[in-house]
Amino acid sequence: MTEQREIKFRAWDCLDKKMQYDITKTKEYSNVDGGYDIVGFDNYLNDSVGSVVMQYTGLKDKNGKEIYEGDLISEEIIDENGNSEWTKDNYTLIGWRNYGFGYISNPFSKEEFFERFYSEEVENGKMSCEVIGNIYENPELLEAK
Secondary structure: OEEEEEEEEEEEEOOOOEEEEEEEEEEEEEOOOOOEEEEOOOOHHHHOOOEEEEEEEEEEOOOOOEEEOOEEEEEEEEOOOOOEEEOOOOOEEEEEEOOEEEEEEOOOOOOOEEEEOOHHHEEOOEEOEEEEEEOOOOHHHHOOO
């Protein structure tokens, strides 16, 4: 078996309003049929009524912080003069669509747009972005500025 990426989850406890990290850790392996086998998955997810479960992307931000579904990131914008600035008022949501992770623009609207991560954006499992919060612990970051 060829090892692919670590699969682990966190969960937002809707009752206690707390994020629970590392609710399960698993490994994903390529199998002979070209699919994936998940090894080490525990029963937590079946018992987590009232929780929203989010998967780890396998990536880290520029500071080494793990990036999960539901995270909001600040991105570096470079203008035509080569000047760099980090987004402050418009954050990007990380999500899962069609068997892949990517960026979700205009989340929760009819104009929602999903774009998968490009391989050139990911270097050694690290992205040039910064996790600034998530949609559950920091819902105020979704408010239009």
